[in-house]
Amino acid sequence: RKILSANEEYANENKRFLIENKKLCLNMISSPGSGKTTILTRTIKELKDKIQIGVIEGDIQTDLDAQRIKATKAPAIQINTKGACHLSAAQIHKALANLPIEKLDLIFIENVGNLVCPSAFELGENGKVVVLSVPEGDDKPVKYPAIFAKSKALLINKIDLLNPSRDIDFDIEKVKNDARKLNKDIQIFSLSAKSGEGMDKWYDWLIKGIEKTR
Amino acid sequence: RKILSANEEYANENKRFLIENKKLCLNMISSPGSGKTTILTRTIKELKDKIQIGVIEGDIQTDLDAQRIKATKAPAIQINTKGACHLSAAQIHKALANLPIEKLDLIFIENVGNLVCPSAFELGENGKVVVLSVPEGDDKPVKYPAIFAKSKALLINKIDLLNPSRDIDFDIEKVKNDARKLNKDIQIFSLSAKSGEGMDKWYDWLIKGIEKTR
Ligand SMILES: Nc1nc2c(ncn2[C@@H]2O[C@H](COP(=O)(O)OP(=O)(O)OP(=O)(O)O)[C@@H](O)[C@H]2O)c(=O)[nH]1
Numbered sequence: 180r181k182i183l184s185a186n187e188e189y190a191n192e193n194k195r196f197l198i199e200n201k202k203l204c205l206n207m208i209s210s211p212g213s214g215k216t217t218i219l220t221r222t223i224k225e226l227k228d229k230i231q232i233g234v235i236e237g238d239i240q241t242d243l244d245a246q247r248i249k250a251t252k253a254p255a256i257q258i259n260t261k262g263a264c265h266l267s268a269a270q271i272h273k274a275l276a277n278l279p280i281e282k283l284d285l286i287f288i289e290n291v292g293n294l295v296c297p298s299a300f301e302l303g304e305n306g307k308v309v310v311l312s313v314p315e316g317d318d319k320p321v322k323y324p325a326i327f328a329k330s331k332a333l334l335i336n337k338i339d340l341l342n343p344s345r346d347i348d349f350d351i352e353k354v355k356n357d358a359r360k361l362n363k364d365i366q367i368f369s370l371s372a373k374s375g376e377g378m379d380k381w382y383d384w385l386i387k388g389i390e391k392t393r
Numbered sequence: 394r395k396i397l398s399a400n401e402e403y404a405n406e407n408k409r410f411l412i413e414n415k416k417l418c419l420n421m422i423s424s425p426g427s428g429k430t431t432i433l434t435r436t437i438k439e440l441k442d443k444i445q446i447g448v449i450e451g452d453i454q455t456d457l458d459a460q461r462i463k464a465t466k467a468p469a470i471q472i473n474t475k476g477a478c479h480l481s482a483a484q485i486h487k488a489l490a491n492l493p494i495e496k497l498d499l500i501f502i503e504n505v506g507n508l509v510c511p512s513a514f515e516l517g518e519n520g521k522v523v524v525l526s527v528p529e530g531d532d533k534p535v536k537y538p539a540i541f542a543k544s545k546a547l548l549i550n551k552i553d554l555l556n557p558s559r560d561i562d563f564d565i566e567k568v569k570n571d572a573r574k575l576n577k578d579i580q581i582f583s584l585s586a587k588s589g590e591g592m593d594k595w596y597d598w599l600i601k602g603i604e605k606t607r
Pocket residue numbers: 209210211212213214215216217218244291292293336337338339340370371372373374528529530531536560561562563
């Protein structure tokens with residue numbers, strides 16, 4: 180239990196810091212390649228006149244994702260876990276100190292691509308956002324339940340691939356029902372970070388979330 | 394280090410058992426939804442007149458994957474990890490005792506959907522097979538290097554989605570180059586478990602592998 184309690188101490192510290200500064204912080208979790216970075220870059224670009232977003236990127240290796248975020252002119256910090264399968268609250272504590280917090284309205288943490296381990300580590304965030312993409316299949320909520328049970332929102336991404344001729348089997352209603360059985364309050368957004376479809380409702384939810392933390 | 398050594402003891406036990414019985418055992422690892430179960434069910438069906446395959450399924454929850462394997466009439470054992478992000482050699486030790494080993498030529502282990510943790514746990518298998526699917530993106534070998542460095546084979550799955558009208562960005566040559574930089578001997582198969590394209594070379598490699606263990 181020792182390892183979780185050190186993490187909890189840092190998580191509580193991060194939470195205090197975010198509340199004092201009245202900032203919203205969301206921890207984005209998914210399998211590798213679900214589209215987290217693509218969703219973030221499009222969100223930053225399309226909301227740039229309304230809200231200021233900063234990103235803490237978590238990856239095993241490389242700073243590829245932070246570079247993609249920086250290309251939007253948003254501040255980004257890259258954490259390399261060098262093998263660890265999730266981010267820790269201590270890493271987030273350090274990264275928060277290196278972000279221009281007073282200029283930001285919203286801080287995203289893009290966690291390491293992994294649908295299992297990150298769900299067990301609190302980072303001090305206001306909430307978790309799980310991303311599930313259409314090509315992964317519609318059985319993921321029942322097969323990997325923890326993250327769906329703990330998330331405030333579920334983004335069903337890559338719905339541009341759902342068009343009938345694309346021969347991809349994905350039953351969106353089944354995913355919504357299974358996620359709601361695990362977590363009756365989960366907010367569900369069907370969107371495509373590529374085509375832009377459905378992004379507006381996700382933006383509305385972010386802006387409402389920011390207003391609540393003020 | 395204690396936890397790895399208990400795992401290593403079971404892994405060595407499993408390896409001895411497989412060598413004594415002259416059976417090939419492959420540990421299949423990927424992100425959730427890359428197509429492991431679809432590849433296995435097609436492989437079992439198309440090779441049923443040549444080789445007998447048994448499967449040990451690893452999932453956090455449900456026996457959905459084992460049911461799909463059993464529908465092909467192949468023996469399958471479902472292990473539920475109830476939260477753990479990878480299979481352990483002790484679980485495999487127990488599962489091997491419940492398979493009709495003498496009737497089988499090849500045993501697949503389908504690990505928990507996770508591109509990180511399973512790469513660190515030896516199970517006593519002859520080799521790891523990593524599956525990467527086209528929709529996940531072509532940056533995965535550099536971002537999640539350990540599993541590509543340690544695998545005997547890389548299956549690039551869902552190549553049916555590469556056809557130009559589908560607007561999916563995936564540079565197959567980049568993936569092959571990046572994987573070979575991490576592991577010069579890795580065997581790479583581009584295939585589609587859905588359309589059947591490219592499966593024949595994968596089958597040849599399996600049959601050669603079985604002949605070598607005899
Ligand atoms: N068709 C389609 N492709 C998408 C969409 N969103 C992302 N992609 C593609 O999916 C692949 C992975 O996207 P990323 O944004 O890098 O995914 P990620 O979740 O950040 O990946 P990791 O950081 O490695 O876990 C890329 O090839 C993107 O172009 C979408 O809405 N539709």
